[in-house]
Amino acid sequence: MHDTHAVAEGAAVRRPQSHGEAPADDHGKSMAGHGGAGHDHAAMVADFRRRFWISLALTLPVLVLSPMIQAVFGLQSRLSFAGSGYVLFALSACVFFYGGWPFLTGMAGELRQRKPGMMTLIAVAISVAFFYSSAVVFGLTGKVFFWELVTLIDIMLVGHWIEMRSVMGASGALEALVRLLPSSAHRLGTDGALTEVPVTELVPGDRVLVRPGEKVPIDGVILEGRSSFNEAMLTGESRPVEKAEGEEAVGGAVNGEGAVTLEVRKTGDQTYLSQVIDMVRQAQDTRSRTQDLANRAALWLTYIALSAGGLTLAFWLGAGKGFEFALERMVTVMVITCPHALGLAVPLVVAVSTRLTARNGLLIRDRAAFERARNLTAVLFDKTGTLTEGRFGVAGIVTLADLDEDEVLSWAAALESRSQHPIAQGIVRSAGERGVPTRTVENFRSLTGQGAEAVSEGHVVRVVSPGYLREHAVSVDDSAVKDLAAEGHTVVYVLLDERPVGAIALADVIRPESFEAVNRLKAMGIQCMMVTGDATPVARTVAGRLGLDDYFAEVLPQQKVEKVREVKQRGLTVAMIGDGVNDAPALVESDLGIAIGAGTEVAIESADVVLVRSDPRDVFAIMALSRATYAKMVQNLLWATGYNAFAIPLAAGVAYAWGLLLSPAAGAALMSLSTVIVAINAKLLERAKRLVAAAGAGPVQGSAR
Template sequence: MVADFRLRFWVSAVLSVPVLALSPMIQAFLGLDNALAFTGDTYVLFALSSIVFFYGGWPFLKGLFSELASLRPGMMTLIALAISVAFFYSSAVVFGLSGKVFFWELVTLIDVMLLGHWIEMKSVMGASGALEALVKLLPSTAHRLDDDGEIVDVAIADLKPGDRVLVKPGEKVPTDGIIVKGRSSFNEAMLTGESRPVEKGPDQEAVGGAVNGEGSVTLEIRKTGAETYLSQVIDMVRQAQETRSRTQDLANRAALWLTYIALTAGTATLIFWLGTGEEFSFALERMVTVMVITCPHALGLAVPLVVAVSTRLTAQNGLLIRDRAAFERARNLDTVLFDKTGTLTEGKFSVSGVVALGDMPEAEVLSLAAGLESQSEHPIARGVARGAHERGVSAKSASDFRNITGQGAEATIEGRKVQVVSPGFLRENGKEVDDPKVRKHADEGDTVVYVVVDGEPVGAIALADVIREESFEAISRLKKMGIRCMMVTGDATPVARSVAEQLGLDEYFAEILPDQKAEKVRDVKARSLTVAMIGDGVNDAPALVESDLGIAIGAGTDVAIESADVVLVRSDPRDVFAILALSRATYSKMVQNLLWATGYNTFAIPLAAGVGYPWGVLLTPAFGAALMSLSTVVVAINAKLLGRAGNLANRSD
């Protein structure tokens, strides 16, 4: 549709040049009376104008019938009415009716309307790619195990319940199933919001789309197609997109009233002048002048120009607007609902505490762990290495590194056997530790691993998802503005409580699944609150669509970005302030433009109808055209002034 409007605009614009050159009114205005006249010029003018009317004006003529069929006349009705009156009246003049041709008015109106629709559609375009992005989370093939144990790569669509598939380290789980062999950790952050890799073994369920960690596992397929967890998320996104209400376009409402005014005033003008005994040609010209001066040149650009300017400004400030209607509603926000993992937090582990369980110093415990974990790419291993670096602790040199599938890793350091293992490993080997400091970290939701040297636990390391530095500032400023700040997460309650307390959030919702996230948004909206949802994962997609304003962190998944109304390209939660500032300024400019675009009709229409005729004041079509041009220029200048609506780059305002 964008390409169609673009093509129609350029074809119409090219044909409009000779139409303007051949129009008597334009020639008179430029002092070129009859300078370009030639035999049959009026028929050439008619032919060119007919092409512009039927080709360039077709989207509006088609829209007229659609709006009338739904009994909701709007912008398309007004445009179609204006160009039809100008075309058929001017055609009648060409073929003998007394009067003046308005072909130049016809083609310029079509050009401006095509340009306005092209700009608007380009600025707010796009069928959402959320569903396609969700589907891409699944691999295209799976390693199916035949009855004889042979591995055969098959398409996901060919899998059926009961099939067994092999999932290798680093691969995505093809579809929902039960682990029948092997043990590994699974990264489900983009599906459930759980920031910690989830350890799973035999008889536990693996979710399609989750990323397998360090171990190979064999799954027995339990669900396929529409039954899978990911498919249910896709359905929720689709349903939310289809049922999401959109604010009615202000320009359409203004066009509706202008349509009524144009029809009423035009008809009343014709009847009045005929009733006073004036000639039909005079009465008809008065009616046409009224209809023409009501033509929405400025109205057609009032909103698109502001949208175009605000889109440019937001792009310059790291904000990508995907839904204008939702963006405009941001001016009324009073509640912001944050996802935790990857939004308020960095989505990666770091050391939150080290507990020595014997005589070994804490720094020595961390140094041994960092030396071992430097050999691994596991998220916890990277967190230990990162934590040691942040604390200025050097990692010891390790050799003979080996994974302990699903439970940790081991290596040789300075001639000693060093292991970094899970609490489950200690329990299985009769070395379970009960320490109040360790217990405190676990109660706060931290992930705890133990450092074992030559078979004896010497320390524990607690890891937590790191809260973004920007999050503290963002929450503080939002609360100063009187906006309630809440958090919704799939993480465990202790983790959520710890983050909420550190940031000073008003409320938090923990252990929430995707369907529950969307439900929580609905619950908050039910309190008569206008809600913005900020997130970055697949699990956030339904909630992003359900909210009044969905905001995606730019570093998140394609799903979240495609489901959102606004994308924070810089992944900075403080950019919510820029959204609020620009939303308010944009809406203000739209209202100003709409008031100006329709307001000049208050005095122009009565003059066009002939109110001043008894006193010798009669608004000519040329003067009416000048008024319309002035209105369009004022609208364009006012839209440009949006760039002065505050310094968005300074987010401390």
Template structure:
């Protein structure tokens, strides 16, 4: 593992310019905050425009002659048409501004979409209605214009709210690094300094339980270092003089003197930050369904509208009649319902997912999850609980399992090591009491020693037995080690009494999750920084055929790429810092809710209940959401496609002509149907 870490550093640093960690992180945070703030500002802008426009739409509706004839009332008064014109002009320019601006952007990029379609409809309605005010004969479209703008503002506001939740992953990664270090000068004096002032060659002291502030080499001391958050290795690694220490990892029970080797931009954690940054930047935003539908409807509206105008003129109709037909066709081609078809489904599916304990942070990737064909699971903390449990107790003497556990557990209760916690938990499970040792000491990197109930007890590693030339059953030990289990030996009064094997416990729900995924045609993979034996053992228990073990964080995102190259759309499920680049690189990143903040911030969906069984639920929900969206788009656009020929006057000879008023009623009806259909997603 050490050797690989080193290679990883070399491989990643070759092409990087060096820059201080503080400078690097603050510029990133600044970029992130500015984009986050911009997004929030846009949501507020749509909300404000919607409320103001809807307030002004009320008098527009009351002043509209068409609405008055509907209600069978007459509220006409001198110059009412000019007041109607002024109010509608305000709604057109103020409420319609985002769509007019959006249309210009879309047309500049030569990709007309939703904005261009809306802009076409409101501009045609506004210009035509203005001509009516100033002398052209016909019926104005001001109320159509105002309600269309209101509904589109509402749709975009709903949509943007559900896409909000920009990622703070980079800030969370930076937070993992300590900001201060205990620097030791030439005279041996200790001074607390900001990490940013450290230079390669400086010496820093790392006390027990502290985070290592920089990447460096151990000069003095020996300790077990927990690198689980960074590398995925579930067992703390024993490190001594000459070994490499990674910044951000947690020191165990021993004090260490570390020589600074890499700072700022060069550190291992900074490389992980860079990988996340790159992967996030390269994620393309898929053009959503309704945008694609809008693009085609724009062309339909343009061709049908101009065609209608020319045909009627050719058939000898008056200019005002041909214009009215053209405008009716163009306004009807822009469905009110289309603006709500996707956002309403999105809002309903977001509510459903929240109830099920799924927090969706990136709508675009969640909506695309219906395409997922492979799910890659991290092992430690995702498929397993990330905590040790006793799996085997092999006795070497006349002691019972309970007696052996009690002696070992009473010593282990004094330690904070993950293995100690596993043994103590087994005592609790068996309702065994802990005896307070009369004497206790930690044998750094080897185990524990103490006096329990008058007996001298040692709980030690295989290395200690080899050092002391104590013989033990190699085949039993090897069998357990091959399953990736950690084995400790219990020595009582200098006599080996037995061995206790522990491993990371598999989550009960993981098996069900994998069976469920298989049912819906999704392949499962396992990816872990842990050793091969431990990974294969868990893979066998869960029936996962493809297991990638001893994979470093930068290699995790490479593995995701590798699976993608098979033509599979990939979801990644993980919980650690080491998973962040892979979560960012995958088509759908799923974070376990109990995981690190970094993994959570990089993910598209968070499983609040930390239950792998929720992974198939995400895919099912996304598939249902996609189906509903497609249905809604057909409803929304279908009405319009069917009514365009009627609006154009194809059945004029049969006495059937779709008036703007009837067109408007049909529009409202399609909007209601779309809203009801979105709600049916709950069922």
């Protein structure tokens, strides 16, 4: 792919940036810089297309005037005329210099860098054919190769055109991300006046109005209003996200039904989208080991082709064949051996996988690390905020009187609705999820360190800790309550008029997605483990519910890195999945560091992969996509090398005794066909998007409670 870029650079016509196409950030750095290469690439595609059609138009009269074509159709007497050879030469020269110019300049670039490659092969092949045929026209004894020359150039041009279109379609992630941002915003002045200004003029502290249906111009916090935001193109989350005052809206998201006023907090390269663009670019620029292997193989194949071409010429001349026959064999060898498909085998797959991951909130910071993900044998999850939601939820209710569970929860939720304590919020939230009816409350009072009390429907309701019961000599002897406490749950008691009527066990809520994530990873043969600072009973309960292979409890943040080393000492290749903050040392120590649930804080330097959503199923998506990506790379490399191993001897004439010979044009067609096959196979990786989609959808196995 880099060869093609180098070739067409001189031929590509740069077009100016159109209005609103890619805004510059407040540092004066154009956002088009992220996608500018795409504009050049489009110009290259257009240039190859134009050269192909013009060359093809000139090819038709060349074919008509070529002696070999005339002989095949018995038209020598009808189409031959005085000076037809010179007309044939002139038309062929136009095709050679115009259609072949990208390959000639490409050869010059490769030789300047002392890295002869595909363009050198093509340029040598067409140059030998053209100058030898021209010499024949002007008096040298021999046969002209003009029709083979022009058809060879045509096939090479159309092959490059198709290939570059495939590359452009595969690597459009950066341009798609840049287009997400609008070029202007509605800024609110201190007097309430509304002014439309370029996004580049916004500074932290500015207030911006976002109307329904508009894109959020820049990252900001909602000051007024409430609305839903479609962040599908940013995070891959298809459902609109409800946001209200105090919550952050991300630049590029589409506002829903409500108008909101934002206060700008981040600009330029600090914004979420700019960080994503930088990560995508970094991933595309990162060279993997497979890529280096392909490039080395392509370089050696170039040397082999040049050597094989020379040996082929010498062999057939030594065998007594005419110079034109030996020359045709040499030209065919060099054309058919072009390492085009080999050079594209990995870059095309990388481009497709980068686009798939970027569009679904799976951000690859290190391509080599992503490649290593296919070999993982263990994943070590941080518990809080990764496998769990990091908030309290009701894990169990024990009735201690003639009330059912919903009634116990109803009394507790009525009281706790007046409190902001995390336990209170967990009870109220669970009551809402269960559809428990609400009750009126008055005279609410907090019992410092012990709970709270209030009056509801004429009854004194208290939700208190075990310490309150001990202090007031209230005895509760229930085996079910003891079992919940033994599992590490936080247990509170509900008292109605001083009488215990129930106990509510609360715990950090396990994400429903965690069950499916663990099941899928274990089905891939990957061991699933957990590390947490929580007490052993809590860790044991969570690990048991999720079916984890192992867990580490009561681990301090700075000790997590030791647990990663311990797992690696078992001979396992381990990925660490955490929130990227206090897990940073462990993320670095692991073979693959994955920061999950990063949201808009994507600049996590310690992680190799950043998952925007707080969905552990995306870990499965990354690993499955890594395996699929590597499989496509291997398939392309096997095709490219296998094709050449078969094609080189055939082009040299080993099947001549059986009457099988390949012309230079046929060789070019086969070479271009191999390139197209590699491109199509890389594009087929897009079928792997079902892996990404499956990570965020589908039936959830298990229950959080």
